Amino acid sequence: MTRKKRVVFIAAAALLLAAVALFLLLAAKKPVFTYGGHTGTSASETVSWQQRGSFAPKKITAKDGLGRDLTGAITGDESAAPSAPGDHKIVYRVKNLLGISGRFTLTVHYVDDLAPQFSGPDTIAYTGPEMDLSAAAIGLTASDDVDGDLSAGITYSGQVDAATPGDYPVVYTATDSAGNRATHTVTFTVAAAPAVPTGGSDAGSGGGTGGPITYENGIVEPTSITPTVISDPDSVTAVVNKYRALPDGWEPDDLVSITTNGAGAGYLRAPAAAAWEQMQQAAKEQGLTLIGFSAYRSQATQNRLYFNYRASDVQNAAMYSAYPRRSEHELGLAIDIGYNMTCADDFAESAQGRWLAQNAHRYGFVLRYLPDKVLVTQYAYEPWHYRYVGPDLAAALWQSGQTLEEYFGLQ
């Protein structure tokens, strides 16, 4: 070989080696993915949990370092399909000519963005202040696509003025675990009441139809008897019950407005009002908030309440609601107390109820309708209904477990 030929050969060999080296370098490069037009190694998508059935990844392609299309060789590998909202990963892989693999991770964020759904009434006839407005009591339920039944967590806000006929919206709220919130409004209707019926020898106090005395579940039907009109309505130890009524037109002359947890809460007679405020304060010092949600009621209000209750539940009206002129709320000495604005059947088991059971008598209040004295008081057990009788009598009743009827020997 001439010197010139040798130079050309060496140059050609060097070029060839360089070309082979470049080829190997490019062929060895990891495959590159392109997802939805963007090149990289990962991407994420956010998908409504509701739309999970129709979600499809965008177009994915892959090339090797030589620019050859590897799309047909891509394999996908998914984590188990999620049973609840959360992240779901899909890993795509493909190999190049030299068996070097590349991977691309697609993370799908499934989000719960659907609020719970309510099922239940839109309108309800209001039966009185002792009506339980809770969702459970009115048959309102809430369910969620992710969390299932959320009924137990339904809260509500709104108040009903039992004394004024009209429509009162109460708003119920349910929230799912993702924070999606739904509301449902129930309209409580307070109907206008009929006039106090008159009849018998005691017109205006109700009762005394002249027929036989009748009972429902051992509780006397108040309209079947003529009550005794009490002569001492101004006494703080006055007893009104199914058989004993206030004089028609009598009303307390020392009503004082009271508060509950800082807000106005109606009226009680002065001694009961002062005792209530002290008792409430003492409870507060123990970290307990007493909510007094029904205190004094006028004759007209009690009339409306009773007949509204009776209109919706004639079987149980006598058991739960007092006939006009025979309610302790008309005395201005009774207050219904709860841990919220409702008559809670489990109030006695609450911290507030337990505290009252041990302390109310010190302030002159007694639990009036006891669970073991239903046939004596002729009222169902009412863990929320407290009656002011003054500290001396309250202590005596608390110690003996007697009712006012038993203590005074009255029917």
Ligand SMILES: [Zn+2]
């Ligand atoms: Zn009451």
